[in-house]
Amino acid sequence: MEIAFEALGILLSPQHLLLLVAAVVAGLTVGAVPGMTSTMAIGLLVPLTFATSKYVAFILLLGIYCGAIYGGAITAILMNLPGTPTAAITAIEGYPMTRKGEGGKAIGIATLSSTLGGLVSCVFLIFLSLPLANIAILFGPTEYFALGTFALAVVMALSGRSVLKGLVSTALGVLFATVGIDMIAQSPRFTFGVTELLIGIPAVPAIIGLFCVSEAFRMAENVTVTGAVQKTAGGFRTAYKMLPKLWVTISKSSLIGTFIGVLPGIGALMASYLSYAEAKRVSKTPEQFGKGAPEGVCASESANNAVTGGALVPMLALGIPGDTNTLMILGAMIVHGLVPGPTLFREEPSLVYVIFGAVVLSNLLILPLGLSLARHIAKFALIDRKYLMPTVAVLAITGASIGYGHIYYFWISIIFGLIGYLLQKGDFPLLPIAMALILEPLIERNFRSSLMLPDAGLEMFLSRPITLICIVMAVLVIWFGIRRERRLAADVEIVRS
Amino acid sequence: MSIKINRRELMLTSAGAALSSLLFPGAAFAAYPTRNINWILMWRAGGGADTATRIFLKYAEKMLGKKVIVQNITGGGGAIGYTAAKSAKPDGYTLVTIQGDLPKFEPKALAPIKIDDFDIAAAFAFQSPVVVVRADAPWKSLEDFVKDMKDNPGKRTIGISDIGGTYHQPTALWADAAGFKLKAVTFPGSPQQAVALLGGHVDATVTWVKPNIPYVKEGKLKFLGYMGSKRLDDYPDVPTLSEVGYDVVWEHPYGIGGPKGMPKEALVALEETAKKVWEVPEFQAELDKLGLTVMRKGSADYRAHMHKMQSDMTKALKLIQG
Numbered sequence: 001m002e003i004a005f006e007a008l009g010i011l012l013s014p015q016h017l018l019l020l021v022a023a024v025v026a027g028l029t030v031g032a033v034p035g036m037t038s039t040m041a042i043g044l045l046v047p048l049t050f051a052t053s054k055y056v057a058f059i060l061l062l063g064i065y066c067g068a069i070y071g072g073a074i075t076a077i078l079m080n081l082p083g084t085p086t087a088a089i090t091a092i093e094g095y096p097m098t099r100k101g102e103g104g105k106a107i108g109i110a111t112l113s114s115t116l117g118g119l120v121s122c123v124f125l126i127f128l129s130l131p132l133a134n135i136a137i138l139f140g141p142t143e144y145f146a147l148g149t150f151a152l153a154v155v156m157a158l159s160g161r162s163v164l165k166g167l168v169s170t171a172l173g174v175l176f177a178t179v180g181i182d183m184i185a186q187s188p189r190f191t192f193g194v195t196e197l198l199i200g201i202p203a204v205p206a207i208i209g210l211f212c213v214s215e216a217f218r219m220a221e222n223v224t225v226t227g228a229v230q231k232t233a234g235g236f237r238t239a240y241k242m243l244p245k246l247w248v249t250i251s252k253s254s255l256i257g258t259f260i261g262v263l264p265g266i267g268a269l270m271a272s273y274l275s276y277a278e279a280k281r282v283s284k285t286p287e288q289f290g291k292g293a294p295e296g297v298c299a300s301e302s303a304n305n306a307v308t309g310g311a312l313v314p315m316l317a318l319g320i321p322g323d324t325n326t327l328m329i330l331g332a333m334i335v336h337g338l339v340p341g342p343t344l345f346r347e348e349p350s351l352v353y354v355i356f357g358a359v360v361l362s363n364l365l366i367l368p369l370g371l372s373l374a375r376h377i378a379k380f381a382l383i384d385r386k387y388l389m390p391t392v393a394v395l396a397i398t399g400a401s402i403g404y405g406h407i408y409y410f411w412i413s414i415i416f417g418l419i420g421y422l423l424q425k426g427d428f429p430l431l432p433i434a435m436a437l438i439l440e441p442l443i444e445r446n447f448r449s450s451l452m453l454p455d456a457g458l459e460m461f462l463s464r465p466i467t468l469i470c471i472v473m474a475v476l477v478i479w480f481g482i483r484r485e486r487r488l489a490a491d492v493e494i495v496r497s
Numbered sequence: 498m499s500i501k502i503n504r505r506e507l508m509l510t511s512a513g514a515a516l517s518s519l520l521f522p523g524a525a526f527a528a529y530p531t532r533n534i535n536w537i538l539m540w541r542a543g544g545g546a547d548t549a550t551r552i553f554l555k556y557a558e559k560m561l562g563k564k565v566i567v568q569n570i571t572g573g574g575g576a577i578g579y580t581a582a583k584s585a586k587p588d589g590y591t592l593v594t595i596q597g598d599l600p601k602f603e604p605k606a607l608a609p610i611k612i613d614d615f616d617i618a619a620a621f622a623f624q625s626p627v628v629v630v631r632a633d634a635p636w637k638s639l640e641d642f643v644k645d646m647k648d649n650p651g652k653r654t655i656g657i658s659d660i661g662g663t664y665h666q667p668t669a670l671w672a673d674a675a676g677f678k679l680k681a682v683t684f685p686g687s688p689q690q691a692v693a694l695l696g697g698h699v700d701a702t703v704t705w706v707k708p709n710i711p712y713v714k715e716g717k718l719k720f721l722g723y724m725g726s727k728r729l730d731d732y733p734d735v736p737t738l739s740e741v742g743y744d745v746v747w748e749h750p751y752g753i754g755g756p757k758g759m760p761k762e763a764l765v766a767l768e769e770t771a772k773k774v775w776e777v778p779e780f781q782a783e784l785d786k787l788g789l790t791v792m793r794k795g796s797a798d799y800r801a802h803m804h805k806m807q808s809d810m811t812k813a814l815k816l817i818q819g
């Protein structure tokens with residue numbers, strides 16, 4: 001308890017508190033700007049923390065992290081430009097709400113959901129860091145393989161209207177992900193002797209390309225169209241009034257987000273998606289989804305901010321990052337000579353409590369800062385598209401790529417922008433491509449590692465309970481997807497006749 | 498116009514250099530550096546190679562008297578960064594981290610990058626892998642473990658990172674020297690290896706020392722053997738592999754170099770700087786925090802180390818490919 005008070009003293013000292021507020025505001029802005037991701041912001045800031053105290057370093061990085069995960073929602077809702085990959089899910093319902101003139105309400109819901117989701121995950125972060133770490137030890141290569149497969153099956157079956165088109169997108173994503181250096185045997189794969197292709201398809205520039213650069217191309221298609229974006233002033237209070245209706249979605253999505261955050265390699269995008277799918281599944285009015293259902297915004301935003309606390313659990317407890325952001329923060333830990341794991345809890349308890357406190361406070365700060373700043377950021381939405389389009393294109397192409405120091409990454413953003421644009425014209429879902437880029441390495445690596453085990457064989461995937469559960473769930477999800485599609489097709493037939 | 502300015506700058510610089518060597522005859526290397534230096538790093542910011550390099554540069558900058566601007570050019574297992582560095586102008590103002598992954602490109606046919614594409618100034622740090630098992634494992638020593646592996650061929654597994662990678666190569670050489678059949682399982686990196694070992698998914702790991710220290714302190718894991726040439730200061734009871742009788746020394750180094758054809762004075766100045774940094778106690782303490790040890794190898798020694806690594810790698814890869 002003494003340590004908790006000591007940590008609180010460190011956190012609430014004027015300069016640390018001011019730094020945290022600045023970090024959350026910066027995170028919010030970075031997250032809201034399409035093409036700028038939290039990972040990139042953290043990555044660029046990590047070298048800056050080399051010379052600072054460890055407290056300053058983690059207050060700064062965690063403030064940016066939590067702020068940016070939420071910030072993506074602002075532009076996703078108001079402009080259909082997800083500032084971060086995960087906000088793409090928020091945009092599905094958020095943008096139609098804006099088009100109906102409910103942009104302010106959507107922002108209010110997103111802000112409230114983000115704060116609550118983040119706080120729920122903090123409870124888990126604080127009270128379950130050590131016990132939850134023990135669960136992760138049960139996961140061997142076969143378990144991770146099955147888990148990754150299940151996650152990919154979910155996006156394949158549920159992200160588009162057609163399972164077949166989902167399959168095409170997933171297969172494309174997996175194919176893209178295999179380009180580069182084989183992660184196990186370290187030999188070139190699909191590089192055709194081009195040195196740059198050894199880089200492979202870097203996930204962040206490719207995903208930003210798919211979701212943001214393609215948006216710029218779409219804007220170019222109808223520059224003259226105006227009026228899609230409306231003023232958003234007012235409507236913030238309605239969010240509070242909706243809380244009794246939304247609390248089930250918020251608590252369920254927060255739990256999903258925390259759980260996904262704890263599992264390594266699966267980030268906020270998956271958490272948002274699963275929560276969104278769940279909210280849609282239990283909804284009494286599923287036909288409203290896609291046309292501006294508040295539950296959709298709420299599910300996506302509470303889930304992705306819940307990932308922040310969740311993803312820190314394995315990072316602190318075991319040194320395994322839960323997502324790309326915590327990977328960067330882990331880098332900063334090592335720079336400061338800190339070894340994550342039980343030792344950290346024993347030797348640096350005050351730092352651990354400062355980290356807990358910083359995440360709690362960042363998520364709390366999102367509420368006042370988000371509500372007051374979203375209006376200002378919303379002003380950008382009123383800018384004429386002919387100014388917006390080139391800005392978005394330049395930010396999306398350079399933002400994700402500039403940190404890598406090579407022209408190849410810019411081409412990736414541009415080419416994936418084109419791919420995203422064309423695929424969307426053909427009604428192919430983009431999410432499975434983004435997801436496959438992230439999950440394919442996890443799945444492939446663990447599948448091949450499984451086969452290296454002494455008892456390798458088919459029965460290995462059926463005799464281990466966690467593995468079997470994941471595989472069965474994957475099959476069920478695909479079956480469910482196909483049934484849903486048939487039902488939809490039947491409905492269309494009825495309407496036609 | 499721009500040519501004129503350049504020429505004037507050039508004249509001023511050389512005049513300054515001539516003047517300073519007149520004024521300070523002892524300072525033989527005052528001619529380098531006269532301006533800030535660019536540095537190419539082939540791994541991401543915040544990673545192991547990045548951290549080691551930045552710690553070295555913190556001290557080297559003060560001694561060189563100029564800023565060193567680090568640029569992380571990542572991807573392709575380091576191929577992109579090395580390619581950018583080797584095609585840079587060899588004027589001593591574009592330098593690069595020359596580390597233990599440079600020799601891999603030739604034997605693995607990954608990219609057209611050779612050790613001799615670079616001028617090598619000096620090394621500054623290294624780390625060696627260690628053999629780790631669970632503390633409650635039945636093996637008391639490295640010999641016990643090797644004997645058990647020989648008695649149960651194909652039953653005991655060793656966790657490594659990638660096939661043919663940093664840990665697999667010395668492990669393959671060890672298996673060859675000790676005469677056991679290696680059953681390797683791959684993991685993304687040290688933390689995942691440690692967790693897999695704790696969870697009983699593998700019987701041993703070959704990995705860096707640092708990530709395992711907390712578990713060793715808690716009495717969950719133990720070190721059986723170290724692959725450096727000398728024992729670790731913090732673990733004097735852990736023998737090196739060569740002491741036990743397996744002729745394997747694997748020291749993964751970090752050092753300085755630049756594109757081939759650099760001015761001699763620049764190379765000498767950098768080597769002298771590195772020699773001074775080696776002896777700074779704070780530098781050594783910072784390396785120790787990362788699990789690294791100072792490597793005192795100058796230009797010629799370090800180049801020889803790289804070539805030795807390459808021939809070891811070639812042998813290891815041949816063993817791995819069967």
